[in-house]
Amino acid sequence: MLALAAVPVLMLLVLSSPAVAEDKSPQSANAAAGSAPSTEASKYVGAETCKTCHEELYNSWEKTPHWKTTLNKEGGPSHQGCEGCHGPGADHVAGGGDVSKIYTFKNASTKEINARCMNCHAGGPQHMNAINSVHTQNNVSCISCHSPHHAETKEALLKKAQPELCYSCHLQQKAQFEMPFHHRVNEGLIKCGDCHNPHGTVGPKQVRASSTQNAVCFGCHADKQGPFVFEHEPVKVEGCSSCHIPHGGANPHMLRVSNVNLLCLQCHTNSVPGGKTGAAPGAPSFHSQETFFKSCTLCHNQIHGSNFDATFFK
Ligand code: HEC
Ligand code: HEC
Ligand code: HEC
Ligand code: HEC
Ligand code: HEC
């Protein structure tokens, strides 16, 4: 039966080769359906009907979390099964599998694809910024990273596991995590997604945070959070990134500069009164810049803040 039905459809597929595929004819389901599937119940046939012709896809789909949508009585047929994403299928079935009568994701814009998925995934802190995320703005859609049918991971239906998924577009970051001192992302200890929300954030660079950008670091480095009786101002004001490169770099502790003294003296110089921040006192004059005093953190070893000592000795 399928074989018979498929003949005219195959011809259609040939006719709609890439060159003409962008011409969305009026009867195209993609153009007609847009991002909001029809709610007219008679247009829906249910996933069991789709199974009769698409058994392999049905069987693999049944093992994904999307199977749960069939239990969603509240949303009605437009929120269930295959048709929750592909829209109403009655005409497609009546046409013996007429591909112009079913919503496919082919040639759809990022905005349209995302809107489809977000019919169900708009809520919650994870996705609330997805509409305007940097990824969305740069035409990276939900299905650039996820594949409902052909996922390679068990986790979150991803096309590839992290970090390879991310490296497929972010080569520069790959190089950073290969530097001598780095967060062990390639080794699988932590993930890009621990620090970033690829679905977008309120703050810059899609860095996960609650109110301040530092919150993401405190999630794992709670000992640096304080509050301390004696805070070191740049930790609180400029943030961790003022001294560390978050991904990785050539210097121990992922510091921005090769020698600790050069880092400190960016702010603590007498020659530039006030230094970079405008409030940092210069290192006292007895700090001769001979070898001994260059290891600032030998003495000022609680550099992230202290409860005992204003100059961070303990
Ligand atoms: C969560 C949304 C979603 C659900 C549910 C869903 N699909 Fe899809 N479907 C897609 C997307 C997106 C594509 C485009 C290819 C891709 O990204 O995997 C697709 C592609 C397809 C294709 C094209 C061929 C292929 O293998 O890519 C067919 C046929 C198809 N779906 C049928 C079905 C059937 C049948 C069901 C129910 C058993 C179903 N889909 C459920 C989103 C969905
Ligand atoms: C009578 C058989 C039949 C039924 C029932 C059926 N289809 Fe299809 N469908 C086909 C055929 C034939 C094709 C074209 C060949 C192919 O891609 O597998 C097709 C293609 C598709 C495509 C891909 C179009 C493309 O351009 O790649 C999607 C998506 C799809 N069907 C979804 C569904 C959904 C959802 C249901 C249930 C509502 C469904 N089909 C029920 C026969 C059927
Ligand atoms: C009709 C509603 C609906 C639509 C439309 C929909 N989803 Fe889902 N999605 C769900 C439900 C329900 C779950 C399961 C949630 C759970 O397990 O608690 C889910 C789960 C997921 C998950 C998590 C899988 C996991 O392993 O936990 C991903 C990823 C996902 N959907 C991506 C997509 C993408 C991409 C699209 C658009 C192509 C999409 N969804 C469209 C309802 C939907
Ligand atoms: C740049 C890649 C990327 C894009 C684009 C993307 N996702 Fe995700 N998504 C992920 C990754 C990675 C995870 C795994 C959890 C994590 O690290 O945040 C995930 C997790 C999910 C989950 C399950 C976990 C959860 O916390 O809810 C859902 C559902 C989901 N994404 C839906 C979507 C939808 C809908 C879109 C489009 C609006 C989308 N994603 C766009 C990469 C992406
Ligand atoms: C330890 C936390 C952390 C991890 C893990 C992490 N990032 Fe970042 N990433 C950041 C921070 C913080 C910034 C902002 C840097 C800044 O403002 O100086 C950033 C910035 C970026 C940027 C913007 C460009 C730039 O360099 O400023 C991209 C792209 C990026 N990260 C991608 C990734 C990818 C891909 C992964 C995984 C392979 C990843 N990140 C893992 C914390 C992290």
Ligand code: HEC
């Ligand atoms: C399909 C390609 C693609 C994939 C896959 C992808 N990204 Fe992106 N990403 C982009 C593009 C394009 C931009 C915007 C241009 C830029 O800043 O590089 C971007 C921007 C970002 C930014 C913000 C940079 C800024 O300057 O604001 C971060 C952070 C980021 N991506 C992290 C990730 C992470 C983490 C993953 C994996 C879960 C990922 N990306 C997967 C293409 C991708």
Ligand code: HEC
């Ligand atoms: C004023 C510069 C500066 C700022 C800002 C800063 N650090 Fe550091 N950090 C350092 C220096 C210098 C070292 C090396 C200490 C040493 O040599 O013993 C270091 C070491 C570390 C270490 C490894 C050794 C240890 O103490 O555990 C971690 C982890 C760390 N910093 C995390 C953070 C986090 C998280 C933040 C933001 C809350 C932050 N740092 C902000 C200068 C800074």
Ligand code: HEC
């Ligand atoms: C998901 C957990 C996690 C997050 C979030 C995180 N880190 Fe780390 N960080 C680690 C772990 C684990 C190590 C230990 C590294 C190792 O042994 O490979 C580490 C080590 C470090 C070190 C010390 C390296 C050394 O040589 O002693 C610095 C500095 C650091 N992190 C800074 C940051 C900054 C800055 C942020 C925020 C942008 C951050 N971390 C966010 C888990 C995290």
Ligand code: HEC
């Ligand atoms: C980004 C600029 C910046 C960097 C880099 C920096 N500091 Fe500071 N530091 C400050 C500011 C601002 C204060 C606060 C001054 C105040 O509260 O009056 C301060 C305070 C101090 C104090 C306490 C001074 C006092 O009298 O209370 C010491 C000691 C100190 N820093 C040492 C260091 C060392 C050692 C390094 C290098 C590991 C370093 N700082 C890196 C900006 C910086």
Ligand code: HEC
């Ligand atoms: C041998 C130990 C030692 C080393 C190494 C050292 N310091 Fe100090 N530092 C001190 C002492 C002692 C004080 C005075 C503390 C006091 O007055 O209570 C001090 C005070 C300071 C102050 C506070 C000045 C003020 O006016 O309040 C700054 C800033 C400072 N050091 C920066 C640095 C920098 C930058 C380096 C590295 C280039 C460094 N120190 C290396 C011992 C050291």
